[in-house]
Amino acid sequence: xxxxxxxxxxxxxxxxxxxxxxxxxxxxxxxxxxxxxxxxxxxxxxxxxxxxxxxxxxxxxxxxxxxxxxxxxxxxxxxxxxxxxxxxxxxxxxxxxxxxxxxxxxxxxxxxxxxxxxxxxxxxxxxxxxxxxxx
Numbered sequence: 001x002x003x004x005x006x007x008x009x010x011x012x013x014x015x016x017x018x019x020x021x022x023x024x025x026x027x028x029x030x031x032x033x034x035x036x037x038x039x040x041x042x043x044x045x046x047x048x049x050x051x052x053x054x055x056x057x058x059x060x061x062x063x064x065x066x067x068x069x070x071x072x073x074x075x076x077x078x079x080x081x082x083x084x085x086x087x088x089x090x091x092x093x094x095x096x097x098x099x100x101x102x103x104x105x106x107x108x109x110x111x112x113x114x115x116x117x118x119x120x121x122x123x124x125x126x127x128x129x130x131x132x133x134x135x
Contacts, residue, residue: 020106021099024120024129030055033062033086037074040065040085051117053127054085060125061096063089064117096121097131106131 030053031040044052044067051066065085073079073088095113097106097120110118110133120129 020101027127061127
């Protein structure tokens with residue numbers, strides 16, 4: 001007699017996201033990189049969001065800035081009311097993800113860089129969404 005092991009059947013299939021496109025949220029507020037820090041903070045407050053996607057004059061996403069980053073710049077001793085978002089992004093525009101990026105790779109990048117959100121861009125650099133880690 002041969003022993004046969006059986007496994008209980010699942011009643012419902014659980015789909016695990018495999019790419020960034022499966023999990024990302026809509027892009028949300030996008031602002032031009034020539035905007036000042038004060039105006040960006042005002043837009044962020046009005047939109048009730050914790051981040052803004054920053055684009056250049058051609059609509060290409062150049063980075064993502066958080067409220068904490070903008071507040072730190074505004075509160076610094078070298079801040080003037082002429083500081084533009086592009087001035088901040090010159091230091092570190094941060095990584096980007098593609099909609100076809102594997103979720104495991106995107107999560108690893110976010111954890112390694114300690115990012116709460118990651119811009120998702122298409123093949124032309126246009127923002128199509130934001131990937132945010134669940135806390």
